[in-house]
Amino acid sequence: AQLDTLDLIVLVVLALATVAYFTKGTYWGVQQDPYASSFANGNGAKAGKSRDIIEKMEESDKNCVVFYGSQTGTAEDYASRLSKEGYQRFGLRTMVADLEDYDFENLDKFPEDKLAIFVLATYGEGEPTDNAVEFYEFINGEDPSFSEAEGDTPLKNLKYVAFGLGNNTYEHYNSMVRNVNKALEKLGATRIGEAGEGDDGAGTMEEDFLAWKEPMWSALSEKLGLEEREAVYEAVFDVQEKADIDANADHVYLGEPNKNHLEGQSKGPYGANNPYIAPISESKELFKAKDRNCLHMEIDIAGSNLSYTTGDHVAIWPTNSGKEVDRFLSIIDLDVDRRHTVIAVKALDPTAKVPFPSPTTYEAVVRYHMEICAPVSRQFVAALAQFAPNDDVKAEVTKLGEDKDYFNAQVSKLHLNIAQLLEILSKGEKWTKVPFSFFIEGIHKIQPRYYSISSSSLVQKDKISITAVVESSSAPNAPHVLKGVTTNYLLALKEKQHGVENPEVNGLNYAITGPRNKYDGIHVPVHVRHSNFKLPSDPSKPIIMVGPGTGVAPFRGFVQERAALAKKGEKVGKTLLFFGCRKKAEDFMYEDEWKQYAADLGDSFEMHTAFSRDGPEKVYVQHKIKAVAKEINELLQQKAYFYVCGDAAVMAREVNQLLGKIISEQRGIPEQKGEDAVKAMRASNQYQEDVW
Ligand code: FAD
Incomplete structure (x- = not known):
């Protein structure tokens, strides 16, 4: 029987309604704004995304994936640097992937013409980082259950490269990369180049990484027949200024960590992707010496559904100081007029993630999302040369990028952060040519800092106390005193709690009341990390x-x-x-x-x-x-x-x-x-x- 027009209309409407139901409206423009980054959704929710890495690579036309297992952001940063370099210098079609976002049962089907790079930090007592636990357990399992594997070498098609981040002061130095390497080899995978190891304990992580990667690229080029080409910078993110949007518009992120926070109804579960804005119920200085002071703070978690047990850690989400935010915005000429300009940021590559919610403002990004005070990497400086304000500066930046000892003496040893370095190099001339994307790509996401909880959950289950020394140190001949980001922020909060209206601590001031005053009344964003550092369950044990x-x-x-x-x-x-x-x-x-x-x-x-x-x-x-x-x-x-x-x-x-x-x-x-x-x-x- 033939369908008449009415039947057809009914069927089409029904079909569309079904699609709408199953896609939760995503085809209808509800979530269509490409500048509204997935980061905004918080809670670590990654609903509906494929966990199949091979499928993801096929559909985005990639032939190289750089996986990272990262706790404090360094491994993630190295992964993104390798990814960028692989593309720019060797034309590899790269993507970066959080180990937590994928399943590995089909790793045995990893195509022969593709490459996997693993950048793996070791955490604490030789443990995998939080985001790598499942991968690590799977790959080291007695018998990893691959989807179609037969025989002893299910991963015979897998070609990989590996670098580990560790600390030689710990007994299980770099055990993560060592064990993964062993497991992969045992399963028949082929490693290309040496498995690199960086040592944070010796303070040589960055240089270990740089020294490892050149021979690795050579080995890789030879094995895969890659041709090196002139590296040209291509922005990973499109940053659009939205002159028509007011920074105070409801949908603009001014530092709120995610959508719930923006909409003013921050809700749990709270965790590494969704902090609880906790009241500080009490704060004091345990001591105050000439060059050091120590804080004791009580953080109220009542009603948050957060819980802890004695020996756990609490993570504090810091805010950069006004002084360093101003310095950064000023030297790249985004100060005065443009700092509050609304920007919409979109990843130009479907596999890249904007590391903060959008739309936002330059100021909010720099204050709340970028680790602008951290040590500067030589590789980042080398890449900056192309954007130097004049030829003299360019020559100097190039030299710093190429000469490890010179860089050490002029930058690392003086504890300079990026804006301080830019100021010194150009003698204050503005760096107007650096695309903002370059900073988003090259500067770490700001990291929460951990504190060993100094209270007992049995005695005060709703109050977490911390004991923190305020960081302040000056290196010989350094032009600036190094101030710890988080601890000085906490000190300012303590001052405010004790009645100082706009506290300035160690010459620094902070946006204490947070985005849109949401942290007013002395609040700080936190989450709890459970640890294995525990009392014996039987208290009669010594x-x-x-x-x-x-x-x-x-x-x-x-x-x-x-x-x-x-x-x-x-x-x-x-x-x-x-x-x-x-x-x-x-x-x-x-x-x-x-x-x-x-x-x-x-x-x-x-x-x-x-x-x-x-x-x-x-x-x-x-x-x-x-x-x-x-x-x-x-x-x-x-x-x-x-x-x-x-x-x-x-x-x-x-x-x-x-x-x-x-x-x-x-x-x-x-x-x-x-x-x-x-x-x-x-x-x-x-x-x-x-x-x-
Ligand atoms: P940051 O800004 O992070 O600086 C810290 C250090 O990094 C500086 O002192 C310097 O050595 C280096 N650094 C930073 N910027 C530069 C630069 N531009 N150039 C060169 N070097 C630089 N601390 C406590 O006080 N109490 C605790 O109970 C406690 N428990 C912890 C538990 C765990 C599991 C961990 C991992 C850490 C713990 N810490 C504790 C340390 C704490 O997490 C912070 O590292 C510390 O408070 C400093 O944080 P900050 O943001 O103030 O300093």
């Missing part, structure tokens, strides 16, 4: 804690918890704390509180203090530990838990070695056996570290 300086933070929480349990009449085991600072009268944190905890805990509490600048000899916690070696060994034999928190570079390593020595001496066994005993303690969680 514990030994080593926490000099701010390393004492989590132990205040531990002791607070055990004191509360003791007060309730529970049996609490030996609670031994080693604390160290410079001078008893200067920076002895929580001095009065320890007395109260000692009263509550009675004999089970024992605190050993080391003051490094009070006497003729420098005394450190290590000395104090040694002095009670016998007791420590006995407690360990009673299965005491041993905790270390604070400085990773020196203290934690020395304490680790010392403990091995103590065990060997006290038990009369060879030193190697002492070290092995510490290793075994680590493996069984009897030895735990929270270090940074």
Whole structure:
């Protein structure tokens, strides 16, 4: 039977309605604004996106994917640099991919003519970064279940390149890239070039990366027959100024982290992509010395649905200081007239992500989303040469880009940030030729900073406390004093809470009330990160804690918890704390509180203090530990838990070695056996570290 016109109309309408229902209106223009970045949706929601990397590469015509496993943004930055370089210099059709966004069951079908690059940071005790956990577990699984794999070499078609970011002060140095590399090789994949390793502990990460990548590109060109071409800059993002839109229009992001926040109904679940704007209920300075001060803050999480357990970390989302925001906008000539101009930012490549919500303003991007104060990379400077304001500056920038030692002396050692460097190089002449996209591509997303929670969730489940030293340091001959981004912001919040109207701390001021005054009344954006740094579930077990300086933070929480349990009449085991600072009268944190905890805990509490600048000899916690070696060994034999928190570079390593020595001496066994005993303690969680 033939359909008449009415039937046809009904069918078409029905079909369209069905499409509309299943696509939730995306074909109808509801979410069609290409400048409204997916970033805005918050909550990490990536609804409807394919998790099939091969499909994604096919549909976007890519032949090289750069995966990253990143915690603090550095690996992500390296991934995007490799991606850009691969395209610009070698014509690879590259894309960057967050490991978390894809499944890997079909990695065995990865086409032979494509390439995967893995940039993998190792986190903490040899762990994968949060976004790489699933990938890591899958690839290291007993038997990764690939979709169609047969035989022992399911990944025989996969060609890959690998670089790891690690820290040699940790025992499991670069274990992420090492283990992934091993797993991939075992599964039959072919690595091209060496697997690179960067060392943050030695402070050589950037140079390790730069030194690794040239031979890697050579190996790659040879293997894949790539021709190097003259690299030309192509913007990744289209940035359009919208003169007709007022910056105060409701849909313009002025620093709000995502759509919920913009619409004024920030809602949970809160996490790494969606902070809770928490009230600070109390703030004070624990000490204030000539060149340092230390903050204690209570962050109220009541009603937020956020929760924590003693030993967890809280992440604080910082805001750049007005001074550095002004400096940055001024030197690239976006100050006065243009800083509040509304901009719409769109990725020109379908696989690139705009790292902040759009539309927004230049100022909001620089203040809330870019890590403008961080160390500057030599590769970034090298690429800046093409946009220098004049030939003299260009020559100097080129030299900095090419000469590692010169760069180190002129930039790294002086702790310059990008705007300070630009100012010095051009002697204040504006850098008008740099496309804004270049900065979006080259400057990290601002990162939340972690703090070891210094309260007990048992004692105060709705209040998270932090203990933070305000960072301020000057390098020899440096033209500027380096001010920690987050800690100075927190100090300003504390000042404001204590009645200072427009606080200026260490010469810095902050947009304390946040975008559209949403943080007014002393609020700070936070989320909680759960950690494995935990008290034994049985409080009668003995514990030994080593926490000099701010390393004492989590132990205040531990002791607070055990004191509360003791007060309730529970049996609490030996609670031994080693604390160290410079001078008893200067920076002895929580001095009065320890007395109260000692009263509550009675004999089970024992605190050993080391003051490094009070006497003729420098005394450190290590000395104090040694002095009670016998007791420590006995407690360990009673299965005491041993905790270390604070400085990773020196203290934690020395304490680790010392403990091995103590065990060997006290038990009369060879030193190697002492070290092995510490290793075994680590493996069984009897030895735990929270270090940074
Ligand atoms: P940033 O601006 O991040 O600067 C920090 C350092 O980076 C500077 O001191 C400098 O060495 C370097 N740097 C920055 N910019 C430059 C530049 N342009 N050139 C050269 N070098 C530069 N801290 C605490 O005080 N208490 C805690 O309980 C605590 N717990 C932590 C727990 C974990 C798991 C981790 C990872 C860290 C912890 N930290 C803690 C450290 C904290 O996260 C921050 O790193 C610290 O407060 C400094 O942050 P900031 O933003 O003020 O400084």
